[in-house]
Amino acid sequence: MTIIAGIVLFLSFFILLFFSIPIAISIIISSILTLLLILPFDVTIITAAQRMVTGIDNFTMLAIPLFVLAGILMNNGGIAFRLVNFAKVLVGRMPGSLAHTNIVGNMLFGSISGSSVAAAAAMGRIMTPLQQKQGYRKEYSAAANIASAPAGLLIPPSSMLIVYSLVSGGTSIAALFMAGYIPGILWGTTCMIVAYILAKKEGYSVSEKIGWKDRLFLILDAIPSLFLVIIVIGGIVAGVFTATEGAAIAVLYALILSLIYKSFKLKDIPNILKETVEITGMILLLITASALFSLVMSYTGLPEAISNGILSLTENPILLLLLMNIILLVIGTFMDITPAVLIFTPIFLPIATSVGLDPVHFGIVIAFNLCIGNITPPVGSALFVGASVANVKIESVIRTLVPYFIALIIMLLVITFIPQISLFLPNLFGL
Template sequence: MTAMAGVLLFISFALLLLIGAPIAIAIILSSVITFLTVLPFDVAMMTSAQRMITGIDNFTMLAIPLFVLAGIIMNNGGIAFRLVNFAKVLVGKLPGSLAHTNTVGNMLFGAIAGSSVASAAAMGRIMGPMQANHGYKKTYSAAVNIASAPTGLIIPPSSVLIVYSLVSGGTSVAALFMAGYIPGILWGIAVMVVAYFMAKKENYPVSPMPNFKDVVYIIGSAIPSLLLIVIVIGGIVAGIFTATEGAAVAVLYSTILALVYKGLRWKDIPNILKETIEITGMILFLITSSALFSLVMSYLGLPAAISNALLSITDNQIGILLIMIVILLLVGTFMDITPAVLIFTPIFLPVAQTFGMDPVHFGLVLCFSLCIGNMTPPVGSALFVGASVANVRIEQVIGTLIPFFMVVILVLLLVTFIPQLSLFLPNLFNL
């Protein structure tokens, strides 16, 4: 009966997705249907309702809407332009310098906004016209923007890593945040390497460096924005405040900064709050539905069964990790990151822990794998936004994206099989 119920859970979920049901609805309905086959009606319904409520009854969960709000304020507060100018100074006179500026801008702004979509939209609107004026192909500009936008999901503060912390049983948010820096930066560098060789091939021009006086001004104007990362992440790592309190500090700081920059007007606040509520509602609905899905899987013993099945295929750690990565890459192409993290963490984490893999390291591998789905069809949000902002069709940009996709996969393999890329900073800070 348990085995049949497990099959029913996944088949009903797949069928609901195929007929076009929203992911959260598909998760809830498949979970309830499965529960009804193994529990009395009243017990199944009561247990489902209770689990959905308790699934979001967590203080750490408050960090998600607060970081979302801070990111939206940043996106509307004139901060992106200052970070772009700062990125220009950092990349210097590299071939295809505007493309490198786009990448570094995505890494900086994405880290602050915590959203690949916000990064792709903001950087695409700023850098796209500039690159077009310098003769860059639209497909090249769009591909660089799309490939680098997801770095903000890995470089902290990151809502994805907070979700993983919750579903993994309380893995340290501070440790996860510190673990995200090196993998996220390596992702950005890999994109820049491909962009460099493409720019050399196409002979794209190099932007002139500003004079010393302008460099000082640009750096000075960017420092207040960059201090947000130092204050929030530094405070969390130092134990001055929790991730939730750090998110509240981010909201306060970003609001003051946006008002000082005059990029935020008081009349904009209702729309900002409305957008925050809409995004937060979507995320929390996914989380609460996935909490129910996880309960059903646990009740049926599916994580242990899947773990045993994988271990029966091979007991080689490398082989198991490669199998999990392939599955996560495939899942990331058709499922949003948040529900995927919530569903696959309780399935794959026990497998990873059987051969002693650190939960922080595994969290980075899992999130990195799923974040790649942001730049791939059919549901890659960064892909759609980046192509739309660049005014190119998705099929036009896919070919240019392939080399970027390949180097990001290479970085994923490095992060997977060299644990210190994730664990060096957490260990350095004794997290």
Template sequence: MTLSAGLLLLFLFFLLLLIGVPIAISIAGASILTMLILFPFDVAVFTSAQKLVSGLDSFSLLAIPFFILSGIIMNNGGIAIRLINLAKIISGRMPGSLAHTNVVGNALFGSISGSAVAAAAAIGGVMSPLQEKEGYDRTYSTAVNVASAPTGLLIPPSGLLIVYSLVSGGTSVAALFIAGYLPGILWAIATMIVAYVIAKKKNYPVSAKISFSEKIKVFLDAIPSLLLIVIVIGGIIAGIFTATEGSAIAVIYSFILSLCYRSLKLKDIPRILVETVEMTAIIMLLVAASSILSIVMSFTGIPEAITSGILSLTDNPIVILLLMNIILLFIGTFMDITPAVLIFTPIFFPIVSSFGMDPVHFGIMMCLNLCIGSITPPVGSALFVGASVGKVKIEQVTKPLLPFYGAIIVVLLAVTYIPEISLFLPNLLDL
């Protein structure tokens, strides 16, 4: 009975997705219908309602709306142009200098805003016209912008890592935050290497030399924006406040900073709050729906069945992690990152725990993998936004993205099979 119910759960879920039902409703609908088969009507309804509420009863989840609000304030607060000016200095004078500025700008802005879509829109919106003016091919500049947009999802503060912490049973948020730095930086470097090779081949120009005094001025101008990361992450690591308290501090700091820059008006606040509520509601509904799914999966034995199936094929951790990466790369092409983390963490986590993989290492591997889905067709959100900002069609930018995909997958494999990339900084800081 439980096996057939598990198959029904999967069938209903994918059927609802195929006919265009929103993913949160698909998860909740398939789960509740399966519960009605497994249990009497009153028990199924009561249990489903209880899990909807208890799934959101977590102090850690409060960090998500605050980080979203902080990111939206930053998006509207004149931060992007200051970080772009800083990125010009960091990226240096190489062939295709503006493309490298785009990559560094996405890493900086994405880490502050916590959104690949926001980075692709804000940084790409400024850089694409500049690159076109300098003679860059529009598909190349768009590919660079899209390929580097998700780096900020790994570099903290990251709401995605908070979701993983919750669903994995309380993995340290501080350790996950610090663990995301090196993989995120490696992703950016890999993108820059590909951008450099292409720029060198196409003989794209080098940016004008910037004087030392101008560099100092740009750096000082960007310090207040960068201090957000220092204050929030530093405070979390030092134990001064929790990730949730840090997210509230991020809101206050970003609000005051935006007012100081005079780029945020008080009349914008209602619109910003509404946008925050809308984005938070989407994530929270996914978390609540996934709470029902988790209990249904435990009753039907789906995680155990998948675990047994994978372990029956091989008990070699190298092969198992390769299979997981292939599955997650496929899932990421049609499912958003947050629901994928909510659904597949309970399935894969017991498997990696069985051969002693560190939960922080697995979390970074999984999130990095699924971030790739945000820049791949057919449903990559950052891909669509980047193409729109770059004024190119999806099919035009897909081919230029291929070498970037290759470089990013190399980074994924390195993060998967070299635990020290993820664990070096957390171990260094004794997290």
């Protein structure tokens, strides 16, 4: 029965995806079809409905819509512009300096907004026109923006790591948040190295020198925006409040800061809330669908069967990690991050722990893999948004992205096989 259930579940899922059925609907339909193999129709429908409701009946889950709201407030509140100016101060004198500013801006804004798509859109709109004026190729500027957009998904606060915490059985959110810092910074640094090499090759100049008075002003102007991360992450790590309470504080702080900056008015709030509801609705539908998918897998014993199948191939930890990385990289090319985390964590986490991997470290490995998928065709959302903002064709920007892909995969292997990169900060803070 397990083999038949697995064939029905995954075959129906991929067939539906092939016919462009939305991924959440594909998950729900394939899950129900598989449940019908083992349960009567009425029991299947009731069980499916109950599981989808209970799948989001969790206090920690409330952090996701709150962080989404905080990110949208920041995107509309003039915070992105101030972070770009701060990034100019940090990297303004390097070859291809505007691309480096874009990358650092994505790291800063992406971490605060929690969205690679928001980062790619916000930074791309600001930086692309500036880079074109300086004579940068569209493909070069678009590639730097796209490649660096997911860095903020690793640097906390990260909704993706919250989802992993829930599905992995309660892995510490504070530990995951701290574990994401160094890999996220390494992602951005890797992109900067590639951008530097390409800039030297193409002969791009540096930006004009910024005077010390202007530097001081830009730094001071950005401090209130940067202070948000210190408040939220510091409070969570110190145990002052939970991730959900930290998300609520982030919303309040972002609202007050945006009103102080006078970048939007109170009458804009209904549209901001509407956008929050739309994005949250998509995320929560994916989570409810994936909760049903997980139930079906547990009913049929698929995670254990797949784990045993993989372990039967090899028990060598290095080969197992390489195999899981390859599978996750492939999955990331056609599946959104949230459902991928929800579906494949229960399958791969037992394998990872069986060979001695820390659940916190493995969470970062999964996240890094799927972030690469976020900029990879055919489904990479940050790829399409970044290309659209820069007004370039996907096929032309892909050629410039190839060096980024190679460098990021090398960095993925480094993070996979050197656990202390991820675990240094959690261990330092006793998490």
